[in-house]
Amino acid sequence: MSVVISKLKNVVKSRRLNVFLIFFLLAFFILVLARLSASYTNTVDFKVVLKNIPDEMIVLNDSTNTLKLTMTADGFEWMRYYLKTPSVGIDFNNEVKKADSLYVWSLSRGFAGINNQFNKDVVVKTINPDTLFFKVDINAVKMVPVKPNFNISYSLGYNVLNTIVTVPDSVKIIGPESLLLKIDKIETEVLSRKEVYKPFSTQLSLISETKNSQIKVKTKAVTVNVKVEKFTEGTLSLPVNIINVPKNVKVNYFPKTINLSYYTSLENYNTIDVNDFEVVCDFNEHNNKYSYLTPKLVKAPTTIKTSRLHEQKIEYIISE
Incomplete structure (x- = not known):
């Protein structure tokens, strides 16, 4: 009999403990929500990401620029900034102006562009520094034809009437002029098909002829439309x-x-x-x-x- 009574007491104590834990966790959750819902003013570093840079330009020091933004926002917003390094975009084409040999972003010209990247519940109070300088080098731009690589065999009695071309048939490459002079085409990956008897379309990745990081190919893939006919x-x-x-x-x-x-x-x-x-x-x-x-x-x-x-x-x- 005493054993049964002992077990009943243990069950009651266990239930009380469970209820306590539930209320404790609920209270903690409510406290966290209250904290996160409150507004805080703080300063955080934002990485600068340049957008709309003209094709012929290369910015030499864009990865080193940051802006310190002092803002008022709720805890949910601040949590997002602390979990991942935040970034803000600067429109190079509209917000950056040339001054002597450098290109300059100023707070007076670019504040609206920065502020518009946040929702209405975030108040941007200050931005430091008020000026960013960018050193720019000018590259050459060249259009080169795309050379498709095909290994296609057709079923008996089927073929294509015209030469298969890519869309687009030429692409833009950017880099130092001395390097671009050595490039006269960009090839595609090999397209292999056997016993083809009906039309098809597919994308082919471009294979750069150079591994030089100074050369950029604006287009990464082209489309081919193969009109197979009887x-x-x-x-x-x-x-x-x-x-x-x-x-x-x-x-x-x-x-x-x-x-x-x-x-x-x-x-x-x-x-x-x-x-x-x-x-x-x-x-x-x-x-x-x-x-x-x-x-x-x-x-x-x-x-x-x-x-x-x-x-x-x-x-x-x-x-x-």
């Missing part, structure tokens, strides 16, 4: 013309027409006709050792991928 082969019989024949010379030649095979998309097949092509032989290339001229395709529509003349020789006879 292709077919067509054949046409084209007239052959001989050009640059002297007025006092008559030339008889054979054959007068020549067959041409071309490869085009199924979509463009019905739009192609004889008038889109021109085959000529240049009489200035004739040689007494041979009795033939070489036909050349000098006109073809952009809607064909490849073409091939079936005959490589046009025989001729000269009569005065």
Whole structure:
């Protein structure tokens, strides 16, 4: 019996202890909320982050600049500043002005820009120092073409009509002029696809040709749009013309027409006709050792991928 009574006493004591702990924690939580809800005035260092720096400029000492802001804010706001180093932005383009060889930010010009970065419950009282100096170097800017690297194979009967280009097809690089002169292109990572039979788009990262930290590439990736289409082969019989024949010379030649095979998309097949092509032989290339001229395709529509003349020789006879 005494054992049962002892256990009951322990349960009661335990419950009292639990209730005490709950009330203690609740009181502590309320106290913390009250503290954090109160307003405090304090001074904290803010790292300066420059924004909208012109492409051709590089700021040499921007990482060393800080501003001491004295502010009135509640405890919640101050907790955020103490947990992580805060920063404020300065608009280089609008708030910084050139003075002799340096660029200068002044409190009178930039206070509004700083103040607008805080919510209405934060009161910025003072900012120190009232002036920041930035040393700037001028870099060269150059546009260079993007060279895409493709390793694409298409399913039988499928291809692309036009050369695949990147968007954008050129990018801006920034750095010392002596270094930029050595760069004439920026390559992409390799795009590998096999047995492709339908259109697709993808992004390719750019691979800088130099590891020099002084050179910046503004664009990090480009887009390629690969319009894969069903292709077919067509054949046409084209007239052959001989050009640059002297007025006092008559030339008889054979054959007068020549067959041409071309490869085009199924979509463009019905739009192609004889008038889109021109085959000529240049009489200035004739040689007494041979009795033939070489036909050349000098006109073809952009809607064909490849073409091939079936005959490589046009025989001729000269009569005065």
